[in-house]
Amino acid sequence: MQTPADYRLSHLDELESESIHIFREVVAELERPVLMFSGGKDSIVMLRLAEKAFHPARLPFPLLQVDTGLDFPEVLATRDAWVERLGANLVVASVEEAIATGIVVDDGKTSRNRMQTATLLDAIETNGFTAAFGGGRRDEEKARAKERVYSHRDDFGQWDPKNQRPELWSLYNGRLHEGEHMRVFPLSNWTELDIWHYIARERVEIPSIYFAHRRRVFERDGMLLTESPHNPCRDGEVVAERTVRFRTVGDLTLTGCVESAASTLEEIVEEVAVARVTERGATRGDDRFSEAAMEDRKKEGYF
Amino acid sequence: MDLLRFATAGSVDDGKSTLIGRLLLDSKAIFEDQLEAVEATSKTRGYDYTDLALLTDGLRSEREQGITIDVAYRYFATPRRKFIIADTPGHVQYTRNMVTGASTADLGLVLVDARQGLTEQSRRHAVLLSLLRVPHLVLAVNKMDLVDYDQEVFERIRQEFVTFTQRLNVPDLAVIPLSALKGDNVVTRSEHMPWYEGSSLMHHLENVHIASDRDLRDVRFPVQYVVRPKSDDYHDYRGYAGRVASGVLKPGDEVMVLPSGLTSRIAGIDVFDREVGEAFPPMSVVVRLEDDLDVSRGDMICRVKNAPEPTQDVDAMVCWMTREPLRPRQKLAIKHTTRGARALVKDIQYRLDINSLHRDTETRELGLNEIGRVTLRTTQQLLVDPYEQNRTTGSFILIDEATGNTVGAGMIN
Incomplete structure (x- = not known):
């Protein structure tokens, strides 16, 4: 005799089920969805969930990657491996090209990460995408805590926090006007630790830079940055080889690594579980500019 | 955990x-x-x-x-x-x-x-x-x-x-x-x-x-999406994807599909690349049927003798969420489970004062943040249960067709 307790899902299974429901809902109701794929751990979990949602059929939408020209080569390698295994269609929107064609102005002061926003919005518009899946999580940052699963963007791609649609039960409202699009966040209710538990459980391929490795790094603004011709050292900065790993991946001139010996998924899970500093606070220069940095970038149309 | x-x-x-x-x-x-x-x-x-x-x-x-x-x-x-x-x-x-x-x-x-x-x-x-x-x-x-x-x-x-x-x-x-x-x-x-x-x-x-x-007795499976790979390996595969709203589904179970009323048996239940022995709420699964029925998004798989009520007349408590008040004769879009339709507001029976629980039957409209009992007539049949029995098949949202905004939330009586 089975009891109600036998019919409980673990928290990971419940999160997975919710995310799969969101993927299917979008594909059923919105015309041209796309998955924003950075090659980072969150976008890989998204891709895994999308794979599960439509199996045994192929992904019913393409992947979109914004290439900053400053991506880690290890991340691009993982991206290509996933695209090949799934037989997915990859659209690359290049920041370099956007600069060359005048869509984005490189004034020498704006980070590549910010120029990504304009490149992204242009790619969404020219391809006619009406829904873009993003890997944002509500636990990441205060401005994200109020983000909807379906985040409505106006025809300038902007987010208005005071004018969001109420979201009840699991009834999502995908109505759009001409020119508008929807950002959809299937990982809204996942935390960083959930992401790592899931990657460890699913045994999916992630970029090697998430694992501890020897790397030549230097310290800037309290962060360890990788040595690179794109990021020349300034006066007084000393390059040294250390054992490090990355907690997030992004523009290599801004994404710091942490000293770590975690070389397996289990060790990473253990490290994340006892971490006392948020992943973005520790390793993302782009979120540190002001207390409201994320809120401002989201309003402009960032991921 | x-x-x-x-x-x-x-x-x-x-x-x-x-x-x-x-x-x-x-x-x-x-x-x-x-x-x-x-x-x-x-x-x-x-x-x-x-x-x-x-x-x-x-x-x-x-x-x-x-x-x-x-x-x-x-x-x-x-x-x-x-x-x-x-x-x-x-x-x-x-x-x-x-x-x-x-x-x-x-x-x-x-x-x-x-x-x-x-x-x-x-x-x-x-x-x-x-x-x-x-x-x-x-x-x-x-x-x-x-x-x-x-x-x-x-x-x-x-x-x-x-x-x-x-x-x-x-x-x-x-x-x-x-x-x-x-x-x-x-x-x-x-x-x-x-x-x-x-x-x-x-x-x-x-x-x-x-x-x-959770209700593990009354099988309710709103069909969300039809999976048809059309590939060489899965040439004849046809599965109905959705999230179990209530009840436990097992391969071999005799089921009925609404609104058609056609019956079949569950041939198998898939979760990604493996078959499972049962599906229960809130699992997202793909259900395959033994017979080749015409099933699409918005349909509901349930049991032959335990089915929700197909209706075009909805009686519900509605919470109104926008400045422009809700009035009789108003037309709105409605989303219920995976089914969409249009709805006409037939009547506002009363406004509920949530401080005193008093029912104001004199009212002719519902303002922002007000709750009232409303009757709607929908263009299509909805497959409903009372909200007190099922929070998934008993709930809906109302959408303003001009702005696209979610303007109301309903709980079916």
Whole structure:
């Protein structure tokens, strides 16, 4: 005799089920969805969930990657491996090209990460995408805590926090006007630790830079940055080889690594579980500019 | 480890943000850089204590005005459970936000200040939580330190609340005396209140029995998406993807598809690349049938002798969420499970005063944040159950076709 307790899902299974429901809902109701794929751990979990949602059929939408020209080569390698295994269609929107064609102005002061926003919005518009899946999580940052699963963007791609649609039960409202699009966040209710538990459980391929490795790094603004011709050292900065790993991946001139010996998924899970500093606070220069940095970038149309 | 979603209601004055800040801090969901930022802000503002409420302040526009404008979601976990808090503000647009936050909640947490006792606001919160059929309710009597941990004060509030909730539908109620600021009965049992024999708030959240809240008897499987690979390997594969709303489905079960009424048997249930022996709520699965029926999104798989009612006349409690009032003859779009239709407002039977529970039958419209009993006529049949039996097949949203906004939330009678 089975009891109600036998019919409980673990928290990971419940999160997975919710995310799969969101993927299917979008594909059923919105015309041209796309998955924003950075090659980072969150976008890989998204891709895994999308794979599960439509199996045994192929992904019913393409992947979109914004290439900053400053991506880690290890991340691009993982991206290509996933695209090949799934037989997915990859659209690359290049920041370099956007600069060359005048869509984005490189004034020498704006980070590549910010120029990504304009490149992204242009790619969404020219391809006619009406829904873009993003890997944002509500636990990441205060401005994200109020983000909807379906985040409505106006025809300038902007987010208005005071004018969001109420979201009840699991009834999502995908109505759009001409020119508008929807950002959809299937990982809204996942935390960083959930992401790592899931990657460890699913045994999916992630970029090697998430694992501890020897790397030549230097310290800037309290962060360890990788040595690179794109990021020349300034006066007084000393390059040294250390054992490090990355907690997030992004523009290599801004994404710091942490000293770590975690070389397996289990060790990473253990490290994340006892971490006392948020992943973005520790390793993302782009979120540190002001207390409201994320809120401002989201309003402009960032991921 | 399982998952518990709870909604909190109350204003800053009740110490709600302090309580949430403490739950996050004590379960180590707050990181050092977040705490340092809050300490620095508290200092700049000239406070002589660390204002934990700042941890849950979201957007700059809110910080500038010192208010919360929207539902915010917070996360923490203990070794026993993962928790999702839907944190709803107590004042501005409270109804719209509370209804939103409560719609997915397993448990509702209402806070009162021990010095004030029950207020109109705390009664209102209890009414909304019961209307949304949140199965578990906790009344946290906060600031017990400010009434000298007096048992009589607590007992008076508890008695009054128990009496009040007898008029509502509250299947499970716990009343806990605590001090969020001092940490009494938040995570550990307080030494200051030996007369209280119940558990601490955290212990209650970790152990409250939610396994029986789900309906495992009435099979309801709204078809969300048809999976047809059309590849060489899966040439004839045709599966119906969806999330189990209620009941347990097993291969071999005889099922009926609505609205067609055609019957078949379940050939198999797939979760990604493996077949499973059963599917139960809230699993997302793909169901294959033995017969080649014409099934599409918006249809519902159920049992032959246990089916929802197909109807075009919907009688529901509606919470109205936009400035322009709801009036009879108005036309709206409706989304129910995976099915969409258009709806005509036939009648507003009454407006419910959520403070007095009085039914105002004179009203001709529902304003922003008002709740009333409404009858709708839909262009297509909906496959409905009463909301009190099924929170998935008993709920719907109303959409303004011109703006595309979600303007109403409905619970079917």
